[in-house]
Structures are given as C-alpha cells and as structure tokens.
Amino acid sequence: MNRLGILSFSLFLLFILSSRGNSQVELWETFSDMKTINSIEIVSDRNLIYCASEGGLFSLNLNTGEVLKKYTNITGLATLSAKSIKVDNHGRLWVGSGDGSISILDLSSDNWTYIFDIKNSTEQDKAIYDMELYEDFIFVATGYGIQKISTSDFSFVDAPYYKFGYLTERSKVTDIKISNDVIHVATSTGYAKANLIGTNLNNPSTWEAYNGSPLNIDVQAVEVYNGNVMVGSKTGLLYNNGSFWLIYPNSTVMNANIKDIHVVGQDLYFISNTEIYKTNSSDFSVITQVIPSGAYTRIETLPDNTPVFGTTDKGVLVRINNNYVDIAPNGPNRNSFDNLSIDSDGILWAAGGDANGGFYKFDGLTWTNYTTQTHPEIGNGNFFRRIIAGNGIVWALNFGGGATKITGDQIINYNPGNSNLPGISGNPDFCVPFGGAFDNNGRFWLTVYVSNVNMSLWTYNGDNTFTGFTNPSSISSSNLENVAIDEFNTKWIVSGEATPQGLYFFNENGTVNNPTDDISGFYNNSDFPGGGVTNINDVIVDGNNEVWVATNNGIFIINNPRAAIVNPAQKPAPVKLRLISGNLAVPFTEVCNTLTKDVLNQKWVGTVNNGVFHISSDGATLLDQYNVDNSPILSNEITSIAVNPKDGVAYFGTLKGLSALKTSAIEPLSEFDEIVCSPNPLILPSAVDLRIDGLIENTKLMIMTLDGRIIDEFDSPGGKIATWTNSRNLNLASGVYIVVAFNKDGSKVGKGKFAVIKK
Template sequence: MKISSFIIVCLIALQFYILQSQTIDVSKWTVETSLYSTNVALFIPSMKSICIGTSGGLIIKDDKDSVSIYRTNNGLLSSDISALGYDSLKKQLWVGASDGSIDILDFTSQTWKHITDIKSTNSLPKKRIKCFLFSSKAIFIGGDFGLISYDQNYAPGDYVEKIGTITQGTAITSLQTIKDTLWVTTEKGAGKIWMGVTSMRESEKWTVYTKNGLADSSLIGSIVKDDILYLATVKGISNYQNGVCTLIDTKGNQKINSISLQGNRVVYGDDIQVYALDDNQVIPGSDNHGILTGHSSSSDNTSILSLKSGGIIILKNSISKKYIPNSPKSNLFLFLAISSNGYLWSGAQDDRPQGFYTFGDNMWKNYSNTTNPDFAFNGFHKASAMSDGSIWLSNWGGGIVQAKPNTDTSFTYTVYNTTNSPLLGIGGGGYVVTGKAAEDRNGTVWFPNYDDAGEIGPVLIFKKKDGTFGSYKNGYNPVERKYSVCAIDNNSTKWLGSRNGLGLLYFNDKNTADLNDDIWNKLNTSNSNILDDIIKVIVKDNNGVLWIGSSGGLNAIYNPSIILQGKNPSIVKVSVISSLNVNDIAIDAVNNKWIATTNGVYVLNEDGTEILKRIDMTNAPLETNDIKALTLDNASGKVYIGTELGLLIGQTTIINPETDYSSLTCYPQPFDPNTGNTLLIKGLAPESAVHIVTPSGMPVISLYTKSGLINWDGKDDSGNIVPQGVYIILTQSGTTNKAGFTKCTIKYR
C-alpha cells in the first residue's frame, strides 16, 4: 500500500478515536535578577574563589574567570543575600539572606543544604542574617534578630535576643573570637562572653561596652589581629587589649563603612578609598573607582571593593580589576513586552524610576538618561510591541519613546513630547505623562495623554504610519484625563482604563472626521458590573473579546461592538478566580488567558470558565506570589513573569500553529521514554488531531492541540510505556483538513 493511501486509511479509522487534550505544562524555569548591587563579598584563598552576595543572588568567580550564578531556581531559597561565611573545616560556604534563609554550599560535592528555622519563625519581626562565625563546636549566626548558635549537625542551640544590657532587638553587625571569648558588635555597642557558659541567654553573663574608648556606640564591624580586637564605627576605630578599649587616630577619616584584615595589616574603608590603619595612608589602587559601599579582604592580600554603581573591584598588590556582572539594573519587573525579534523589554514604574532594560541572546542591556541623554526622565512604566517591530515606551514626565528596529539587535530611539507632538504636559507644562500605547488595524499607534491637574487637553494622541500626529479631547468629560492604559477592539473602539479610579472610558470616531458623530462614554462601578474603578489592564483576545483586570478582579466584554448601536456593552464578572487583584493579562497562541494576580498566575481556558493551571511559590521558583507583570512569546512558547523580586522565565508547549504540516518534525530521535523526557512534535497546523500508530496502523494514542507543538510521553492511551520500535505520527487539522505525517523511533538504553 502507498504511504498516502496508508495515511488516509488510518485517519478514517481513527476519526472516532478519543482524543486527549493538551495540558498546560511549564518547565525549564530560569530566574533573572539584578546582580548589580553587592551586599557582601568574600574571597576564599584556598578555593581561589570570589563569592559575591547581591540583591539578586550569589556569584562565585574563580581564578580562571569562570562564573557560576545561583538564584532561587538552582540552589538558593532567597535571592537577597545579606551575609557570607566560609567554614574552612567542612569546605562549606554559608549564604544568609534578608528573609532569614540560610543556604549552605558544599564545595566538594557541589550540593546544597538549607536551614529555614529563622525564616519560618513567625515570632521574629526582623530576620536579616548579617554575619557568621565558625568554631570547632558551633556555628554562630548574627542578624537583626540577635544571636543564634547551631551545632555541627545543624541543630539549633541558644537563641540570644538580648546582648547583656544592650536593648533587645538591636541588630548584630559582626562576630569574633579571641581564645575562649566570643565578641559581638551591635548597632548600640559591643558585648563579650565566655564561650563555656551554660547559656548565653543569661544577660548577666555578658560584659558590654558602649562608650569608653569607642568613637561611637554604633559599631559596623570588627576584626582580630594577634589577639587584639579592632572595633569600627562610622566615626572611628578602637582596639581592645588587656581589658582596655583605646580610640585610634584615623586622621579625620570619619565616614568609615568597613574594616578588614588584608594579609597581616588592618585596613578600613570609606566611600572613596581604603586606608591602612597603621599610617592612615591610602591603599594603592583602592581610589578613583567612584563611590564604595564597603570592602572585604583576605589573608593573601586580596581586597574586594563594592561599587555603588554596580559590580566590584578586585584589588591585589596595587593592581585593580573591575568586574560587573551582566544583569538588569533592578529587581523590579513591573511591565513586560516582547518585540518581534524575541527581545524582552521591562522596567519599573514612575514612583521608582530605573529606566528600562532589555534581554535578548542571553544578554541584558540597561537604558536610562545616563546612557541616552534624550530621555528626560527615567520613569518608564509601560511598554507595547507593535507590528512593525517597534516598541513604544510610556514615560512619567518625559513623554513617550519609540524604539524602532535598525537590525535584529539594534534600535533607534525617538522621544515624543510637547516639542514634536500634540502631547501636553501636566497642568499645561513640560512634564509629559503618557499611558500604555495600542495599535489599530491600520498601523496607527494610540496612547493616553495623562493629566491629574484638571487641565483641558488631549486624552488620546495618535501617530499614523506616515508620521503625522493627531489628538482627541475627552468627549465625555474634557477635564478627565487620568487614563493610563489603552486597548483597541476589532471595531477600532479605543478603551481607556484609569488607575486613579475613573473606571473605563471608550471612544469610537466611526471612521469619520466629524467630531459630532463620535461615540464617548464611561463605565464604572456605579453604572455597570465593573468590579473596581481602578483599571490596571485591558487586553483583546484572539476572538475580539475584551478582558479587563482591576483591583477587584477580572471582567470580560463579549460584545464590545454593541457600542456602535448606542448601547453600553454587557460586562461579565469572571467568577472562576473570585475577587483577586489582577495586575496583568496575557493571551497565548490558543487563546488561553494568563492572569497575573497578587496570589500567583492563573491560566484560564478560552472563555474564562475554567482554571487550567496555577503558578505560585509552591510549584515554581518564585519568591513572592504578588505577580506584577506577565507576557508571552507565542513564537517560542516562553512565559515571562515579573515581580518586585525578579523575573521568572518558563517554557510552555503553546506556540503559534503553522498553516500546514510542511515543517512537521519530532525530536529527540531516538526517543527513550524511561529518561523522563518527552517527545516534542512540532510544526502542527491549527487544531491538530495527532494520532500515533504502529507501522501496521494499530492505534497507540490520539492527542489534540490548538498549539503548534505537543509533547508525547511515550505511553499509550492506557498509560503504559510503548515497546521499542518505529511509530508513525499522523496529523490532521480540524480547521483546514490538511494532513501530515512523520515517524519516530523508540529505543531504550
């Protein structure tokens, strides 16, 4: 029998076979966070490794410039690192975080252990880890909560809330030992205690120093050299020996932020450079690097200087070398967009201006008015991708920026403000605020012109493909211009949402220049079923339905075209996710709705009546369930989830379908189901029935998807792994009736 005849016979025989629908699978999670801000650094000479704790994770850099980055998807429980310590006996790196998490990396086995006692203790109001100290019998941990000890088997011991007479709740800044005495420095003095006491919780066992011999009682750190303790405050340094604390002359250097032992000499740093304590001379190579936030040193004379501008300086023998990790400038991912070249665009918001950042080809680039002086303000707060490959970036104060592609990787940036467009600044001035842009079917870009000063002016600006601008005042109420999001439906009606509690404004010009026939109206909680008047997002799905996210939940408008008949549309409450606070909405290739809420991500089916999947801290490496932004790359199937603590990227099996089966393929080949992997069948046409059969035509399993790809786990319709051999994959589109086939080989190792 010919192949074509075989396919036809099989498809006819299988047309009544039960199809198994595709599920929502997200895998291969990666996390992206900012590595710019160095909170703590540590050089371990024996491991030839620099360890850098940042607000976005841990960096380990060896002497061959090999870099390993650890975040919540590959070892850490928390990304905001606040303390590092090295246990030389066990060859373990201890990593402390601002939320009380402790992660322990074993350098020998390259495995992680975790201690969550501090993080999970509800009675601790403050949990930041600040320092570690390792002895032969115990590990001491100091932080905002006080002092806690652990034995060598990681079992907790004493919890000391109060160091002697020092106020309870005072943060501990460093730990040292001299012989059999433990020294603790705090923000309100220093304390010492004999390490052989039955319990360190007994306040009377502590000896406290708060004034005599100290430049200030607020201690920032300490080190020990030759059994002499050196205590550092912002205003000066003292040493303690033979029971006496003595202030050392630092020649007026009184903005000290760190102290360390560089080789065999005591050094201290301020925000400009590092000094030797014995002569107060600048350490060569430590100056002219900008503002320093701190430093650390090691026994081999290496010092690590932390830069406020981002990254570190590695200093040894007067030679300095800068290291800046490639990362976004901030952990704030409060808006997201994907350009046609697959690049991600993101940033913060107007109240926390950071500029914006792009991610493509595994590289981050950061943009601000420092890199681009034409950007008057760094308050970028929305981004929209257009069909011509451009990205429009809405700015709080500086108008709107069009990023137009030159090549696949470079863009030209054009700023539009009061000088070159109809935009009007707040109160009629030059401070121009724009909302999220949208594109109509003619390629015209529309965006709100925000004003909260009651100035009559344009509420909507548009720019045509030929470059000409136009504008419209609010035909419902000319002084209401506090709108910051925009969407355009299939009938070219513009829908504007207000984050200031004005509800939903809509406008249609009926495709005429006559302003008298324009349709304007406003919907809010008083005249409609909108759940809340604070509108955060409006999205049109693949069927032309409008989805509205607000502080009160999710609404849908199934009949937006009815406004052309002079009627208000029906606004439906999507009750399947109750009254969750909705921050963002994205539509995937098969018209599912991905909803970003303050309680995780919910994936709803096409009509919003069923929850297909929930993504939160229990099943994804998220540090918070408060999801601020969400976008999908329907060409690759990637989902991007933005929070205030970083970006989460996952791989889905939902991509745009092909028009036919000319590119149908499957991999890996050969495929072994026992590995736990799946066979990826890609190049599917819309609404594909996928039948897997034996060479003789016996059915194995039948699958169904609207996506351009689907996974097969190597099991038949009874859940049994199939035998080795060759299998035929038959496909047929439910919309085009086109068919295709390929084959795969099952082989066990």
C-alpha cells in the same frame, strides 16, 4: 529552636522541575540583577571569589575576574536574596538569605544542603545579615539576635542570643567579628562583646555593651585592628583602645555613615558615605582615599593583601593588571520588572519601574540595559514604567521624561521640548506617558497620566508630532493608564487613581483629525456586577475580540465590545469570570494586577498576593497556578506577564526579579516540515503524555498503526505543539505508530512516527 529539617538538593530539584498540569513542558529559569553585593568570601585554595547579591550568588576567578558560575533559586539557592556568605571548616560555603533560609554548598561535591529553622521560626525579622566561623560553629547574625549552629551536624547550639547586656532585647545584629576568643557584635541599638571561653552567652550579663552616641542606633560595622576595636554606625565612627571609647580623630569621617570596616594587610580600610579610605594605627587622623567615590557596600581582602570592594550598582571591584575592574554577571539592570513586552523577533523588553532602573531587553542569551548613562538619547531620567513592542518598533514610556521610540539601533525621545506632547500644570517639561498600544493599522496610541492641556489620549503621527484628543466630561480629571485595542480599533483604557475610576473606551472612527465623529463611553467601578470593584488594574483584548479586565475583585469580560461603540448609552454589561470546580462555576475573586494572552488564547493572570493563574482560552478552566509555595516563581506579587510566541516561554515580572517558564504556547508553523514526537520511544506505563511538535495552525491529528488502523484522533490547541492526552490511557501494544497531521481542508499534510515499548 527546634531544627525543622534539611532538604537534599536532589529533592529540591525534583520539586522545582516537577510537571504540574495539562501537559505543559515546564522548565523554569530565573533572571536577576547581581550587581548589588551584600557579602564577599575569598576561597584562596580554589582561586575563587564568591559574591552574595540581592539577585543570587556568583563566583569568579580570583586572578582573571572571569565570572564562572551563577546560583539562583533554580540552581541551588533556597531563595534568591543572598545576604551573607561564609566558608566553614569543612570546605562548605554557607549562604544566608533575606528570608532566613541557609543554603550550604559543598565546594568539593557541588551538592547543596538546606537549613530552614530560622525561616520557619516565628521571629519577625529573619534575615541573615552576617555569619562568622569560630572553631566548629557558625555564629549567625539575624534580625532578632544571634544563632549558634554546629558545622558538623547543623544542629542549633543554645537558645538564640537575644539580649546583649543592657541593649534592647532582640536587636538586629548586623555584623560579627571574632578575635582572640572574643565575639564583637554590631546591632541596631549598640555594640556588645563577650568572651567565648567558659561563658554563657544566653546570660545578658555575660555581654559588655556600649551605646553612647553615635553608637546608640544603627551600628553597622565592627573590626579589631592592632588591639583597637573599631565600630561604625550610620552617624559616626568610634574606637576602643582597650581602656576608653574615643571619637575617631578625623572630622571627615567621625560623623559619617560607616558601612564597613576591614583590615587589609597592615592598613585599616573603611567605607565612609560614598568613599573608601585607608589609615594606619600609627596615626588614625591621617586617611587616604583609595578609589573614586561610589556606592560601596563591602570590603574583603585577597591573599596578596589587596582589597576587593562590593558595590550596589557595579558588582564587585577587583584589581586586575593594576586597574580596578567592576565585575558582575550579565543580567537586567534591576530586579524590578514593572512591565514586559515581546517584539516581533521574540526579544523580551522590560520597563524597570525604578527611578534609576531604565529599561532592558533580552534576546534569549544576553541582556542589554538602557539608562541615561549607557544611552543618553533615551531622554531625561530612568523612570520607565511601561514598554510596548509592535510593528518593528518599541516605545519605552518614561514617567516624567516623555516617550522614547526605538527602531533598530535608532533611539528618539519625544518630550514637550521637541514635540507637542504635554507636560503637567506647574511643570510644563514633565511629561508622564503611562500606557500605549498599536491599533490595527499600525498606529501607536498612548495615554498620559496627567496633562496640562486636558488631553489624556494621544496618537503618534509618524514624525515628531502627536495628535491629542480632548477629554470628554466623563474623564476630565482621570489618570489614564494601560491601553488595549480591539478589532474595531476601539481603545479600552484603564482610568486609575483620580476620579472617576473605571474603564474608558474611545473610537475615533478612523478620522484622527475629525473629532465630531468620535465615540466614547465609560464604565464606572460600580458597573462591574457583584460589587467590590474599587480598582481596575489592567485590560487586554483576547483572540476572540473579547475585552478582559483585571480588577481588585477578579476578572471581568466584555463579550461584545462592538455594542459599546454602536450605542454607548447601552454598553454591554461586563461578565464576571467563573472557573469550573466540580459541578460548580466559582467566581474568580483574586486581586489581579496584570493579565495577558498567549498564542493559544489561553490567559495568564498575575495577582497581588497569590502568584500566577493559567486559565483556558474560554475562561472556564484553571489550567495551573504558580506561587512561591508550589514553584520557583520569585514572588506572589506579579507585576507583569508576557508569553513569547516564538519559543513559548512565559515571563513573570516581579519586584524581586524575573521568572521564566517554558510552555507549549508556541506559534504554529506556516507549512509542515518534520513532525517530532517525544518521548520517543514512549515507554508504557508513562508518567508523561506524548508531545507532538511541528504543527501548523488549527491542525487535526490522527494516531494510526502501520496497517492504517486509526487509534485516536483529536484537534491541536492551535499552536506548534500538541499533546496526545490519551497516550497513557489507551492499551497500546509495543510497536511503531504513525502521526498524521492535516489542516481543515486537507490541503496541507504532515506526518511523523513514534515507537511504543510496553513493559
């Protein structure tokens, strides 16, 4: 395998923080769940424990358990999923990832180095499941075999070790143990060992293999203990005493799922199903459970010969003051972000979309997680798919558990048992709300995915009652999903998987209890021009009261939604979004999952496989695009987007965590205070435009000299921040300049100043 190069951390940081377009102030951040521990490494000379998780890497103080530092793809890691870690003989921490990249942290200098050979290879399973140090080499367990890498110069030694004796070629290697110059490996098709002295590991005959049941499939753990080789798989535990393979002599564990085996002091510890046991070589049949049952993943040993345990849901368990304490950095409950919403205080709310995920909120500093374990009042189950904030209220919609209303610290769950919300046929207690929105009067509307009363659209009446609306024949069997409401209080609703598929619209004419004046209609997929629309995934109403529809074949816009309720039989035709490229208007054909608008009415479109598209308010111009190749965004599959008007942070939900990008889409001030210009001084030539902060809505700006000569004038985009895009182009002389800002009628005026230094 050719070594494809190593990136320095400084170059990586330059890449991820570089500004890419349209004068945005761009600053990325990653938020992730670090409770699922894949690997643990003790660095005793630094008094540290490092933990690799699906959400990144973190370190903690060995004695106090205090979390000291977090590492994500923004702060050092090449990628977020950290599968395995190992300290080498040069004081560097190696971090193997799920995509095959290796990030190497020098513990003395805090500098990073990267190896991308495995990631850039053509192998199918590139994940790094384990790493083991031997002399001046790291043996790397991958999804296709073992790679041997020099710790001195990071060169790859030998070709990959693909075949171990008679085991299947390119078997996934899950665990490596080196003891007394012998390498032991656990693979997906069996166990193998080889001598490291004077042998050719590329020769399959060098390896001695064994794949007798239960070691014939999914072998996960290997350890050497007092001359015995202990090997565990998903279906049992065997050991070799140097002469024979023997069944472990305890019926509780002999056929169990053995996830890890580790020597701790004089004892042998192993994870069996959901328990951790210890035993001693004096009598393997005697096992002792050492800690209550849990979702354990790893065992490691502290310098004082006490164990540390990794889990899937609680982080790492460390014994402090004679008690085990679960430790993980504050973060979201899961890395799954199915739906996002911002409340009136600028707090982010997220629905996990995971059966056990619950929902979470972020106030800019701290995450608070809501599950049935932490907050039993949220209802029955944790499968929250949608979350809608507005008017000081948050509605969290539980797929199967009803609608949960959060008002301050009060939480009330509404379900068929305590309200008139419907269940489903065959299970009247299973309530599946799936979309919602607040209308212009503050009334909350929600859809149910399946209903046993032929009512899929409901509205909350302000107590424990809801009013349902009988489905017209056009949607009698539909699965209603996301909702958007226009300025005429027309509800625009995605009709999902069941026939008919399309976009439903409904207006009750302001009379919730009088169905005779209700107006409704339906756009079939075939009503969207150009063909190719088979799925509608999201809908919003923008600042111009236009209905924007996200489909599997781009974005469509209904420019005059009022016409739909005036005459549903002559509903206005959707118009396909086209972006200006050169002198051409090119149809936008991405597979779109989600979309939202920001305070500037600019659009953010999340796609299935190409990241995020940032589009101008009129839909004509692509302002920027973010994907995994040109930005730190966590995934090209975007599940939800929300832009916080309080600080301009755009949040991109994925199934791998949450990415956040600082933008200039901040709501304007009500009155002028201090207008701040940056950079100040503006040193010309400059790589950035002048940024003007502290504006009210729809500000007009003038740039003037001290003697009153107007240099330039322009309109702000509507928010708190504007950019003087001509600041780098004009031949400005060194000196002090005045910024004058005023509203349309001139009744409100603000001013600021900045200096120019011309090199």
